[in-house]
Amino acid sequence: xxxxxxxxxxxxxxxxxxxxxxxxxxxxxxxxxxxxxxxxxxxxxxxxxxxxxxxxxxxxxxxxxxxxxxxxxxxxxxxxxxxxxxxxxxxxxxxxxxxxxxxxxxxxxxxxxxxxxxxxxxxxxxxxxxxxxxxxxxxxxxxxxxxxxxxxxxxxxxxxxxxxxxxxxxxxxxxxxxxxxxxxxxxxxxxxxxxxxxxxxxxxxxxxxxxxxxxxxxxxxxxxxxxxxxxxxxxxxxxxxxxxxxxxxxxxxxxxxxxxxxxxxxxxxxxxxxxxxxxxxxxxxxxxxxxxxxxxxxxxxxxxxxxxxxxxxxxxxxxxxxxxxxxxxxxxxxxxxxxxxxxxxxxxxxxxxxxxxxxxxxxxxxxxxxxxxxxxxxxxxxxxxxxxx
Amino acid sequence: xxxxxxxxxxxxxxxxxxxxxxxxxxxxxxxxxxxxxxxxxxxxxxxxxxxxxxxxxxxxxxxxxxxxxxxxxxxxxxxxxxxxxxxxxxxxxxxxxxxxxxxxxxxxxxxxxxxxxxxxxxxxxxxxxxxxxxxxxxxxxxxxxxxxxxxxxxxxxxxxxxxxxxxxxxxxxxxxxxxxxxxxxxxxxxxxxxxxxxxxxxxxxxxxxxxxxxxxxxxxxxxxxxxxxxxxxxxxxxxxxxxxxxxxxxxxxxxxxxxxxxxxxxxxxxxxxxxxxxxxxxxxxxxxxxxxxxxxxxxxxxxxxxxxxxxxxxxxxxxxxxxxxxxxxxxxxxxxxxxxxxxxxxxxxxxxxxxxxxxxxxxxxxxxxxxxxxxxxxxxxxxxxxxxxxxxxxxxxxxxxxxxxxxxxxxxxxxxxxxxxxxxxxxxxxxxxxxxxxxxxxxxxxxxxxxxxxxxxxxxxxxxxxxxxxxxxxxxxxxxxxxxxxxxxxxxxxxxxxxxxxxxxxxxxxxxxxxxxxxxxxxxxxxx
Numbered sequence: 001x002x003x004x005x006x007x008x009x010x011x012x013x014x015x016x017x018x019x020x021x022x023x024x025x026x027x028x029x030x031x032x033x034x035x036x037x038x039x040x041x042x043x044x045x046x047x048x049x050x051x052x053x054x055x056x057x058x059x060x061x062x063x064x065x066x067x068x069x070x071x072x073x074x075x076x077x078x079x080x081x082x083x084x085x086x087x088x089x090x091x092x093x094x095x096x097x098x099x100x101x102x103x104x105x106x107x108x109x110x111x112x113x114x115x116x117x118x119x120x121x122x123x124x125x126x127x128x129x130x131x132x133x134x135x136x137x138x139x140x141x142x143x144x145x146x147x148x149x150x151x152x153x154x155x156x157x158x159x160x161x162x163x164x165x166x167x168x169x170x171x172x173x174x175x176x177x178x179x180x181x182x183x184x185x186x187x188x189x190x191x192x193x194x195x196x197x198x199x200x201x202x203x204x205x206x207x208x209x210x211x212x213x214x215x216x217x218x219x220x221x222x223x224x225x226x227x228x229x230x231x232x233x234x235x236x237x238x239x240x241x242x243x244x245x246x247x248x249x250x251x252x253x254x255x256x257x258x259x260x261x262x263x264x265x266x267x268x269x270x271x272x273x274x275x276x277x278x279x280x281x282x283x284x285x286x287x288x289x290x291x292x293x294x295x296x297x298x299x300x301x302x303x304x305x306x307x308x309x310x311x312x313x314x315x316x317x318x319x320x321x322x323x324x325x326x327x328x329x330x331x332x333x334x335x336x337x338x339x340x341x342x343x344x345x346x347x348x349x350x351x352x353x354x355x356x357x358x359x360x361x362x363x364x365x366x367x368x369x370x371x372x373x374x375x376x377x378x379x380x381x382x383x384x385x386x387x388x389x
Numbered sequence: 390x391x392x393x394x395x396x397x398x399x400x401x402x403x404x405x406x407x408x409x410x411x412x413x414x415x416x417x418x419x420x421x422x423x424x425x426x427x428x429x430x431x432x433x434x435x436x437x438x439x440x441x442x443x444x445x446x447x448x449x450x451x452x453x454x455x456x457x458x459x460x461x462x463x464x465x466x467x468x469x470x471x472x473x474x475x476x477x478x479x480x481x482x483x484x485x486x487x488x489x490x491x492x493x494x495x496x497x498x499x500x501x502x503x504x505x506x507x508x509x510x511x512x513x514x515x516x517x518x519x520x521x522x523x524x525x526x527x528x529x530x531x532x533x534x535x536x537x538x539x540x541x542x543x544x545x546x547x548x549x550x551x552x553x554x555x556x557x558x559x560x561x562x563x564x565x566x567x568x569x570x571x572x573x574x575x576x577x578x579x580x581x582x583x584x585x586x587x588x589x590x591x592x593x594x595x596x597x598x599x600x601x602x603x604x605x606x607x608x609x610x611x612x613x614x615x616x617x618x619x620x621x622x623x624x625x626x627x628x629x630x631x632x633x634x635x636x637x638x639x640x641x642x643x644x645x646x647x648x649x650x651x652x653x654x655x656x657x658x659x660x661x662x663x664x665x666x667x668x669x670x671x672x673x674x675x676x677x678x679x680x681x682x683x684x685x686x687x688x689x690x691x692x693x694x695x696x697x698x699x700x701x702x703x704x705x706x707x708x709x710x711x712x713x714x715x716x717x718x719x720x721x722x723x724x725x726x727x728x729x730x731x732x733x734x735x736x737x738x739x740x741x742x743x744x745x746x747x748x749x750x751x752x753x754x755x756x757x758x759x760x761x762x763x764x765x766x767x768x769x770x771x772x773x774x775x776x777x778x779x780x781x782x783x784x785x786x787x788x789x790x791x792x793x794x795x796x797x798x799x800x801x802x803x804x805x806x807x808x809x810x811x812x813x814x815x816x817x818x819x820x821x822x823x824x825x826x827x828x829x830x831x832x833x834x835x836x837x838x839x840x841x842x843x844x845x846x847x848x849x850x851x852x853x854x855x856x857x858x859x860x861x862x863x864x865x866x867x868x869x870x871x872x873x874x875x876x877x878x879x880x881x882x883x884x885x886x887x888x889x890x891x892x893x894x895x896x897x898x899x900x901x902x903x904x905x906x907x908x909x910x911x912x913x914x915x916x917x
Contacts, residue, residue, distance in 0.1 A: 078702060100705025100882075133706040135713075136696070282705045285667050285882060 010035045013060035014149035014210030022228055029231055032123070032145075034061040037230040044333070046233035050196050051334050053225035054155040056217060057234055059202065060210070064148055065120045065130060069139035072116035079133050080110065081265060081287070083278040087112050092176045092191050096265055096273050097129075102286030103253035103262035105129060106246055107270065109193055111178055119144070123246050129254060133282060149210035153217065154200030154237075156386055157224040162190070162201060164220040170201075175388040184212055195234060197241020199386040239328045239341060242302055242379030244268055249300065249327040249341055264290055267298040267343075269379065299349035300327070302379035305338040306372045309361040316342055316374070318355050323348040326357065332381060339381045340374075351376045396422045398911065399672055399682035401659045401698065402851075402890065404432020407688030408642040408651075409904030410889040410911075412463050414686075415649035417912055422680065423651055424672065426658035426851055430643045432688070433850055433857060434899050436636030436785075440727035440837035444785045445792040446635035447841060448723055448850065448857070449899055450776050451477065451745065453628045454619035455638065456532065459901040468644035469637060473782035474630040480737060480744035481591045482827045488737040489587045490744070493627075505585035516582050523567050524617035526555040531618055531895040531902050534910055535869035535877040571611055572864060576604040576752045578613070586751035594749035594772055597798060599857045599897065601720035603759030604752045608864040615862060619898060628745060630778050634785060638899060662687070662698045662886060669886035672698075684885050684911060688904070690852055690859035691715060691872035691892040699883060708882055711873040715892075716866060719843035719855035720762050722800035724820045726793040727786075727837040731777070732828035746775040748827060755798070762799030765806075767816050770823055772798045790836070795820060802843035802855045809844035816840060858897025859890055868894055879907040880914075887911055 011034045013019070019037050027038040037058065040046060049055040067075060076084045080095040087093040089112050096107040106126060111119040120130075130141045153161060162170045167181050173192050181188045186209040194200035205213050218226060238245065246252055250263045264287065265274050276288050290296055305311050308331050316324040324344035332339050340357070348355065359370040400411045403425035415421045429435065433448040452472070460470065478492030490501040495514065502510035530552060536545035556564055570578050575596035579589040593604035596612045603609070631638045643653060660675040662685050671681035687694040695704060695712045704712075734741055749755055749772040758768035779791040786792055797820055804812060817840040821832055843855025852859065860866055869877045872892045879887050889907035891897035 074702075100707040129706060132710055133701075135701045135706075135709055137701075280667065280703050285705070288667075 013058050014207035015058045015060060015151070015214055018211055018214045019058055019228060023230075027230065027232075031231070032061040032063060036061055037228070039230040039232045040228050043230075043232045043236070046227060046229035047236050047333065049225060049227035049229060050155045050198060050233060050237045052156065053227065054153065054157040054161050054221055055196075055227050055229040055233070056214075056221070057152040057154065057229050059150045059152050060148070060207075061145075062150055063122045063125060063143070063145045065122070065126065066142045066144045067118040067120060067130075067139055069116060069137070071134075071137035072118055072139050075134050075137050075139045076110060076118055076120075077279065078137075078281055079130065081274040081281055081283065083275045084110070084112070085278070089114050090178050091174075092178055092193055094176070094273070096270050098265065098283030098287065099253040099262075100283060100286065101253070101262070102264045102283040102290055103256075104250060104265055104268060104270070105253045107244065107273075109191075111191060113178070124252055124255070146207065148204045149207045149213070150205075151203045151213065151217070152194055152196075152200060153203060154194045154196040154198055156199055156384075157221075157226075158200050161217065161221040161224050161226055164224075165216060183216065184209070186212065188213070195241070195243060196237040197243065197380050197382055197387060198237065198384060199389075236330055236332075239330050239339065240332050240334065240380070240382040242341070242381055244270075244300065244341065245328070249343075263298065263300075264296050266290060267296040267300060269300045295346060297346055298324075298343050299346050300341065300343050301349045301376045302381055303340040303342050303355075303357070303374045304377045305340060305357050305359075305374040307359075307370060308338055309359050309370055309372070310338065311340045311357040311359045311372065311374070314340070314357040314359050316344060316348075316355055316357055318348055318353060323355070335382055337381070338372075341379070344376070349376060394671065394681035394683050396420050396680065396682040397915075398422070398684040398686055399424060399680055400686045400688060400889065401662075401672065401694075402426070402432060402688030403430035403639070403643065403653055403655070404688050404890065405434045405639050405642055405899055405901055406890045406904035406907075407432070407686070408639060408646050409459055409463070409901040410686055410688070410908045411651045412642065412646035412649055413905055413908035414911065415646060415651040416462070421646075421651045422682070423646070423653045424657045424659055424674070424680075425653065425655045428656055430653060430655065431636050431639035433846070433852065434635040434639045436634030437839070439725050439792070439839045442787040443727035443790060443792050443837065444634055445725045445727075445778065445794050445839075447725065447839070448846065449635050450723075450778070450794040450796065451628050451774075452631050452635070452638060452899055453616075454898040454900040456901050456905065458532065459905055462905075463642065463645040464648075465641045465645055468641040468648065470641040471632040471637075472629045473632040473778065474743055475627065476743075477628040477630065477776075478740070478744040479591060479628075479747060480740050481587055481747040481749060482734070482737060483587060483750050484826045486735045486737070488740065489591065490740050491591060492744070502585070502588055505587055506583070509583045509585045509588050512582055513588070519563065519566065520613060520617050522559060522563055523614050526559055526567070527614060528618045529555070530868070531900070532906060534879065534906055535871070535894045537875065537878060538869060539875075571614075572608050573610050574605045574607055575609040575613060576756070578610040579752065586753075590749040590751040590754060591747055593752045593755050594747055594774070594798075597755060597759070598774060598796065599721050600863070601716070601718055601762070601799070601801065601856075601861055602863065603756045603763070605756050606759070611864050612862060615896075619900065630776065630781065632782055632784070634778060634782075635899065642901075659698060661700070662883070664699065664703050664883055667703070667882075668884040684887065684915075686887045686889045686907060686911065688890040690717065690856075690890060691888060692717060692853040693851060694888060694892075695881070699881075699886070704882060708873070708876075715872055716861040716863065717854040717856040717859065718802040719846060719852070719857060720799040720801050721857055722767070722797045722816065722843065723839075723841040724795040724797060724817055725839040725841070726795070726835050728791040728793055728831075728834040729836055730789060730834055731780075731791055732793075732831040732834060734828060741777065742780050746773075748773040748775070748823070758799055762801040765801055765803055767800045767804065767812070767819065768798065769819075771800075771820060773820070773824070795824075800842055802847070804844075809842045813840050813842055813845075816842065859892035860896070862896045867896065871896060879903075879910040
């Protein structure tokens with residue numbers, strides 16, 4: 001992620017003209033075919049902007065699908081494991097969708113723009129899966145990824161920034177609500193969603209007006225220490241928020257080469273997204289069967305680990321038996337704790353289990369092995385009331 | 390489980406497999422209802438009057454696979470099954486008036502081939518014997534439930550082990566040869582052994598009959614084994630004519646089924662399988678009538694069963710993908726003729742009395758015919774299998790008249806340039822024009838003509854893609870891969886819904902094996 005990519009074979013997001021001059025570190029990453037800032041200047045400063053002030057993250061490379069047509073709601077309900085009936089127009093939903101074996105293909109957000117008009121936001125390409133799932137339904141699925149520029153405005157002061165921007169009524173917007181505004185005559189969609197576990201919003205606008213939005217936000221955020229952040233800081237806050245990420249905490253079922261690497265929602269702690277009472281959805285049979293058999297073999301859990309060395313890619317042991325491994329890990333500056341997301345065999349996924357992590361920690365080019373006791377804790381690690389308030 | 394239902398099983402479709410399955414279930418004391426969309430039973434095994442007094446098998450016309458166990462178990466002979474010709478020879482016609490006759494008469498066959506190639510005459514018996522040994526190894530598995538590979542039980546593993554043992558028991562030489570030829574094309578297989586075009590043509594024709602395959606398509610050789618594995622009234626590989634045409638076979642099946650207590654309702658098309666929370670609870674007719682049943686058995690093809698009768702709303706996307714990818718575009722058409730007398734075959738005439746006629750004078754001829762179909766046209770020079778059942782079954786025609794049943798390769802389901810409605814009669818004309826080279830006086834004898842294209846088959850017989858076998862018989866769609874992997878055990882993703890048709894193992898042909906195997910699995914589940 002940290003290599004400098006200079007060639008222009010990667011696409012530039014609609015905010016590139018604004019972000020590029022600010023990217024003093026020269027650290028860029030690749031995201032869905034776009035150049036994406038990994039770190040502007042200091043990961044630590046960017047991290048603290050999210051947790052203590054306000055941050056701006058260019059999430060334009062996110063893949064977006066628009067689903068419309070008479071059967072759009074029926075399609076979404078056939079696709080996702082949650083009941084879309086619980087999501088009225090003007091609201092969004094965190095969802096996941098599975099293959100026929102009940103293994104997770106991806107998690108993402110669905111915005112219900114109108115009764116039969118949806119936007120589905122994903123990290124991976126899902127067009128073929130969506131199209132094939134829509135067989136026999138009157139729906140149109142369009143990849144609208146390039147029709148929207150998107151910014152994540154996150155942090156405790158993010159609401160104040162939007163108030164300063166003049167978005168009247170923003171203070172009343174509920175968690176996972178959607179609202180439409182007009183900014184400089186451009187339609188602006190705001191969703192109260194995010195990947196930080198903090199108070200925050202995501203803003204969606206036509207690409208031609210992206211720079212205008214950036215400039216207006218930066219101006220409105222001047223007094224609130226509004227700071228552009230890169231993917232590295234985002235990665236820290238999403239781990240603290242206990243949020244899982246495809247490619248890190250799980251492999252999507254469509255991409256996994258090995259059957260054994262596929263994970264069900266129950267294995268990923270997403271059981272609360274599965275509604276076995278609603279009408280048939282893809283994977284329902286398999287998930288009901290998995291539940292009937294007492295749940296899956298693996299469980300994704302939060303871990304608190306002794307010491308301050310991040311348990312990156314560590315194996316987790318109970319006694320001398322390997323019982324799992326870490327998928328994401330960090331030292332949390334806010335919590336002052338060494339935390340990790342790990343996959344454990346189900347019997348050990350309990351706070352009572354006596355576990356330890358084998359941490360290989362580099363110390364001036366010398367790798368030291370640390371056996372650090374750890375215990376299962378609830379996720380999210382960090383969950384301020386303001387997230388939903 | 391729908392305990393209050395009046396029927397233990399409702400079978401969708403009164404084709405031969407549906408009737409076989411229903412009969413077996415009823416024979417075991419179960420209450421079975423068969424629902425047929427058409428006006429009469431039979432599916433693709435029916436006879437029809439094409440001219441006043443002239444009856445002919447509408448679709449399938451030769452019986453060579455009907456399983457002896459089915460005939461015995463269901464007492465089909467008592468219910469009217471009789472053969473008017475138990476062992477048809479094969480008479481291959483050549484445009485120059487020559488012919489090749491293959492029959493169970495060893496010496497006559499040898500003499501006939503010798504006129505083309507002494508080597509081939511010498512080698513055919515050995516070739517056939519080897520094919521028969523291979524077929525013998527495979528034959529028991531036609532009546533076995535294919536094993537599941539993952540999550541299999543001891544029974545699944547045992548089936549696999551038995552298959553391995555059966556192949557190993559062929560001995561080293563034969564085992565190697567079987568493994569060598571199982572995936573190759575029939576052209577390679579016959580060209581390895583024979584030199585005369587006419588003999589190679591006959592063998593290659595049988596490898597592609599009913600399929601969308603040419604002699605040079607991969608795995609077409611396997612179809613010869615499959616065909617050889619069939620039995621007709623206990624005679625292995627024999628071709629026969631049922632008395633009264635193919636309709637008489639299903640009439641006997643229906644009579645047998647009824648004798649066991651099966652209720653058959655015709656003109657009762659099923660619109661949907663009723664499903665409550667992933668469990669089938671009965672069916673809904675197009676009329677809106679709902680019929681509850683403990684078990685629903687579909688003799689419809691897999692695509693129709695899953696995409697239309699069940700519907701994607703009840704199925705997983707990956708499963709639906711697999712169903713949509715089943716190769717099931719038909720390529721075989723039928724031309725049926727009512728004749729005022731026998732056509733003149735010249736010097737070949739005396740041999741036609743107890744034979745099927747083939748127009749397949751070489752591997753290249755068939756491959757060229759296939760090439761046309763491959764690109765969406767019917768064959769400029771089609772290969773054909775012709776029977777004249779009235780020669781030994783006078784009940785089919787008035788005095789002096791005859792019926793001719795012509796199976797034509799190739800007539801692709803997806804016809805370019807306008808589809809079949811616009812081309813059906815032109816196709817019929819074309820077939821007759823091709824035949825004129827072999828039977829110059831044929832067109833003058835025609836009283837009536839019936840053309841049945843894959844399009845007609847799909848519409849009138851409700852077979853998706855108009856494929857005779859409810860899905861191509863090809864190595865990657867057989868045994869534990871038929872109709873789709875993981876669901877080759879007659880069970881489906883919907884609890885209490887089963888498949889019993891040709892789309893399931895072991896596939897098409899008037900065999901009855903799928904129906905019988907399905908009944909066995911259903912009863913196995915019932916006794917759990």
